[in-house]
Amino acid sequence: MSLQVDLNAPNRAHTTPLMSLNNLILRFKGQTNDVIDGVNLTVKSGEVLCVVGESGCGKSVSAMALMGLLPIDSTHISSGKLDICGNHIDLSQTCLPSEMRGNSVAMIFQEPMTSLNPAFTIGNQIEEAIRRHITDTQTNVRTRALDMLQRVGIANPEQRLHEYPHQLSGGMRQRVMIAMALANDPKVLIADEPTTALDVTIQAQILDLIRDLRDETGMGTIMITHDLGVVAEIADTVAVMYGGQVVEQGAVTEVFNDPQHPYTIGLMSAMPQLDSPGTRLTLVPGTVPTVANMPSGCRFRTRCAFAAKTCEMRPPLAAITQSHGVACHYAPLEANLSVSS
């Protein structure tokens, strides 16, 4: 599919960050290597940040660490500062206070069925999410739940309130998840692959919904995906992750129109294009190493066709422009190297 980025789209990004995560370093106990190695993410009001990368590159773990949802006894966070809605939290010492979960920052999880309880009605579950932060009469809470279902575009909300998760289709369950996440007007929404399991027509409906809600409320969104088409469609900014590090980051127009990192270029080359069918795809050789086998220095060097001795040193995320950074010693490639066959 084509990576079409509309340069004329109004720039919704406001200036003040709603949330920023700085230098997150995390390892699971018993492992010899950090799973997340120095990740920075920033999202502003009314902005959608997309985090992309192959399976296993640390997208979900970063989000769960930010939310304070990883098991404390098996996780070791050695660094990580979280600034959110005026609060400063040192993640190496403490995690996001539970009273901020849901109203400052809310999350939609990768598997909707595991986060909806099959034994309770949709109504019960949305009302419970609301009551976690507000004490109000049953009537008011129910009205709010109905209102939420309407906002996410569910037909016959009165009837749906009394139904159980298994009675809904995949697309509807995903809408219910969004309704629950938004029930307390979060400032920041983290959506982990919210459309991956859905058909394209339903995906388009969900993306429209997220766009509408962002415009209505000015909420900041972090969306995790591995679909570059979805990124081009909805993101204002993008962070490309590989092996627990952000290797390229910036305004989506810049990253897609001027990709710099060999990994970003590889992902884009590997995508079947709608307008140049039949040609042989160029790919990213090999697969992501396990955490234990992750190389030092540039973590991409075991798969990078340009890797050299220098790459045993870690490349810093250096600015290409004010709103575009890349972590590669040889960027821009065409200025620093040549290839002969």
Add this chain to the structure above:
Amino acid sequence: MKADIILEAVNVTKHFSGANSWFSQEPTVQAVDNVSLRVRRGETFAIVGESGCGKSTLARVLMRLLSPTSGNVLFDKRDVSAASGSALQALRRKMQFIFQDPFSSLNPRMSVGKLVGEPLEVHAPELSAQQRRDRVADLLHKVGLRAEYAGRYPHEFSGGQRQRIGIARALASGPKLIIGDEPVSALDVSVQAQVINLLGDLSRDMGLTLVIIAHDLGVIRHMSDRVAVMYLGRIVESGPTEEVYTNPRHPYTRALLASIPAMGSKSDGKTPTVLGEMPSPTAPPPGCRFHTRCPHVQAKCKTDTPNLHSANINDHQVACHFWEAFPDPPPLTPSPPKTKAVEARFALYRAAVEGGTVTYKNHQPTERP
């Protein structure tokens, strides 16, 4: 010129009757309804559609893993709808299946050598043990795996490698046609590209016919020569892939193409996406099955079933009463042009991945401003 047809479905219908108990009779699922299609020798034919539209069921009927409720399947012009016993086994040799899930489709207790060698035992019992080992090594080589891997087990491999093992296994009997049910859907984009390239190479080098089922429209555009679009058990449009993508005629095909992120006009929330979801195949709407979601629905659509008929030359077919009344679709927006520098960067990447020698202009990485 008369096309050389290798596989044909004629009015194939497959219904699953619901579970029967003392207390209730579950409704019948009309998974595939009156589908006809013709696959030409050597081509890659794709079947696309949303979840639950009947793609896998159709594939299983074509493979004769399921028997059709009514209608006929012809392989090499011979009716195989009722084949059984040795006739069915002969058919299995010529037609093989690749599954979607490379994790669950391989027996974890069998070594790779055994997995790939097993079909040989069935279909080529005349081979000696040594000849069989040689064939396995040869097959592994064909799919880009090392012969030494024969002694290892599936859990030691990545998703893409497992899918290669599945392909080697499918190739073992020397088939003429391979049906892949979402063969790359479970894979990451870079690994997916490896498997797509492999399937393309195999079909070209071995003259294989491929039938690919997928829901990713980009993958289908890339791989297939002709495509059939399914909706709720029926084919609503079919034709050369290029033609169907650039000149879609059925409202459903148009909606599917418009739903691909970032394709066509940048949506910004204004894409004319189809409303709602697919109705249940236990109670498909009468008339045109798409009428509950179609923006152009008229009274006739609710009662009369539209049949597939020719939309123009080029054997492009569409099943809609009113397709002629619709304006031409907007042209596909091409990818934005790349700047010279970016063009150069992609070329460098391709050359390096293909094994070119990299020369660094500076010993030290350049300082950026």
